Amino acid sequence: MTKRIAIYDTTLRDGAQGEGISFSSAAKLRLAKRLDEFGVDYIEGGYAASNPKDMAFFQDIKKAKLTHARVAAFGSTRRANTLVTEDVGTKALIEADTSVVTIFGKSWRFHVKEVLRVSEDENRRMISDTVRFLKRHKKEVIYDAEHFFDGYKDSSEHALSTLKAAKEAGADMLVLCDTNGGTLPYDVHTMTQEVVKAFGSSVGIHTHNDSELAVANSIAAVCAGAVHVQGTINGYGERCGNANLCSIIPGLILKLGCDCLKKGSLKMLTDVSLFVDEMANVRPNPKAAYVGESAFAHKAGMHVDAIRKATQSFEHIEPESVGNERRILVSELSGASNVFLKAIEMGVSLDKSSPEVKEILRELERLEKNGYEFEAAEGSFKMLIQKVLKAHKPFFDLEGFRVIVEKRHKDEPCISEATIKLIVKGETELTVGEGDGPVDALNSALRQALTRFYPGINEVFLTDYRVRILDPEEATAAKTRVLIESSDGAKTWGTVGVSGNIIEASWEALVDSVEYKLFLDEEKKKKRSK
Numbered sequence: 001m002t003k004r005i006a007i008y009d010t011t012l013r014d015g016a017q018g019e020g021i022s023f024s025s026a027a028k029l030r031l032a033k034r035l036d037e038f039g040v041d042y043i044e045g046g047y048a049a050s051n052p053k054d055m056a057f058f059q060d061i062k063k064a065k066l067t068h069a070r071v072a073a074f075g076s077t078r079r080a081n082t083l084v085t086e087d088v089g090t091k092a093l094i095e096a097d098t099s100v101v102t103i104f105g106k107s108w109r110f111h112v113k114e115v116l117r118v119s120e121d122e123n124r125r126m127i128s129d130t131v132r133f134l135k136r137h138k139k140e141v142i143y144d145a146e147h148f149f150d151g152y153k154d155s156s157e158h159a160l161s162t163l164k165a166a167k168e169a170g171a172d173m174l175v176l177c178d179t180n181g182g183t184l185p186y187d188v189h190t191m192t193q194e195v196v197k198a199f200g201s202s203v204g205i206h207t208h209n210d211s212e213l214a215v216a217n218s219i220a221a222v223c224a225g226a227v228h229v230q231g232t233i234n235g236y237g238e239r240c241g242n243a244n245l246c247s248i249i250p251g252l253i254l255k256l257g258c259d260c261l262k263k264g265s266l267k268m269l270t271d272v273s274l275f276v277d278e279m280a281n282v283r284p285n286p287k288a289a290y291v292g293e294s295a296f297a298h299k300a301g302m303h304v305d306a307i308r309k310a311t312q313s314f315e316h317i318e319p320e321s322v323g324n325e326r327r328i329l330v331s332e333l334s335g336a337s338n339v340f341l342k343a344i345e346m347g348v349s350l351d352k353s354s355p356e357v358k359e360i361l362r363e364l365e366r367l368e369k370n371g372y373e374f375e376a377a378e379g380s381f382k383m384l385i386q387k388v389l390k391a392h393k394p395f396f397d398l399e400g401f402r403v404i405v406e407k408r409h410k411d412e413p414c415i416s417e418a419t420i421k422l423i424v425k426g427e428t429e430l431t432v433g434e435g436d437g438p439v440d441a442l443n444s445a446l447r448q449a450l451t452r453f454y455p456g457i458n459e460v461f462l463t464d465y466r467v468r469i470l471d472p473e474e475a476t477a478a479k480t481r482v483l484i485e486s487s488d489g490a491k492t493w494g495t496v497g498v499s500g501n502i503i504e505a506s507w508e509a510l511v512d513s514v515e516y517k518l519f520l521d522e523e524k525k526k527k528r529s530k
């Protein structure tokens with residue numbers, strides 16, 4: 001029988017402890033809904049008590065009508081030497097009005113003695129009183145055993161006695177926490193096995209990534225019998241982060257054959273990862289396992305050839321299974337296979353051993369020697385193929401341009417103005433554009449000149465502009481490489497230009513960007529009229 005593993009997401013609570021991560025109330029609601037669609041079993045909404053924003057979330061989420069996930073409120077065991085019925089924190093956990101409550105308690109004698117400063121007996125009473133009280137209020141109670149592995153190493157007898165207190169008071173799940181993130185997978189496996197032996201199968205795992213082992217430790221715990229995994233999307237969390245659910249979930253499903261989430265929702269993984277980054281305003285990590293942009297990117301020619309024959313030759317899973325995609329990178333390492341695959345992507349059929357493929361490779365090599373780089377400039381690469389295949393028809397001809405940058409007063413910003421003269425479809429166009437900088441002004445003048453002939457050009461906007469100085473040892477003789485990223489809302493593409501003059505390099509990248517857009521529009525028109 002396949003093993004069911006419950007996924008407990010704490011992106012909104014532990015994840016939000018990460019440096020630079022903060023979610024607005026509206027973002028928290030949207031995230032919870034998305035996580036519910038994705039099929040996680042639990043969503044930890046935040047701290048009851050400490051935070052009015054979190055309490056408001058518990059109110060709002062009730063109206064959201066989640067279809068699958070249960071919302072958990074988070075808090076601690078009652079304070080020392082206080083009646084649980086009079087404990088403010090415990091009261092707030094009830095007020096949060098969630099069906100699930102997660103509380104953490106101390107497993108490590110060092111913390112009991114030095115941090116809580118209570119007796120071991122009182123610590124166990126704090127655990128059992130709180131669990132029993134919550135059970136009396138009909139809550140599903142998840143008990144997070146803080147510092148469990150450190151506590152177990154110090155005294156297994158003591159650590160296990162705290163779990164016993166929680167279990168006997170009625171806790172539904174005992175979650176072993178590697179709070180400081182310093183435990184190694186072998187130890188996690190052995191200790192989890194001991195706990196499962198002693199308390200049965202309602203055991204979970206919560207790890208942190210301080211040794212870059214949070215994912216490995218979570219998987220080790222599942223292999224030892226844990227059935228509940230806590231983590232965050234993209235591994236957000238304080239210090240080095242929490243266990244990354246985006247790596248754990250596909251590992252559990254695809255490699256261990258476990259049953260997680262809803263049927264078929266693993267394909268949403270990459271989108272969920274990007275969505276959470278977007279909500280947190282974090283730049284996605286291209287190197288992220290499974291979901292990163294580079295996770296299935298192939299560069300070396302030989303690998304690409306093998307991938308074409310059999311994808312498993314250099315891919316551990318099918319990218320589609322996690323909603324990601326294979327990318328073929330164009331670079332000086334590329335052989336005929338990359339060009340071939342890229343051409344197929346563009347709808348051009350080429351024979352791998354054809355003279356055209358060889359010519360494209362020669363041209364690529366020549367340009368790369370001159371400082372061009374096509375990995376992030378697919379638009380330019382595709383225009384290059386068009387040119388070699390003699391399929392390229394220029395959409396306009398440049399007669400000339402002039403760019404002026406003027407500073408009228410030391411306290412005023414510079415003004416830039418560009419004049420362009422083009423021949424478009426036999427007509428001469430002379431336009432003037434203004435902008436924040438010379439490239440912006442040039443871009444504006446170019447667009448004005450073309451808009452009458454190609455209205456589609458109005459949809460394009462520049463989303464990124466990067467400049468790299470090449471061979472800096474040659475000082476002012478150095479070349480400049482400009483990478484421009486453009487978008488028309490539906491598609492994004494990169495283009496590149498290289499020159500000793502930054503304006504010239506920018507112009508080259510701009511022209512490729514515009515021509516690529518016009519090329520795409522024409523292809524679309526051709527398809528429609530077919």
Ligand SMILES: [Zn+2]
Nearest residue numbers: 014179206208
């Ligand atoms: Zn944690």
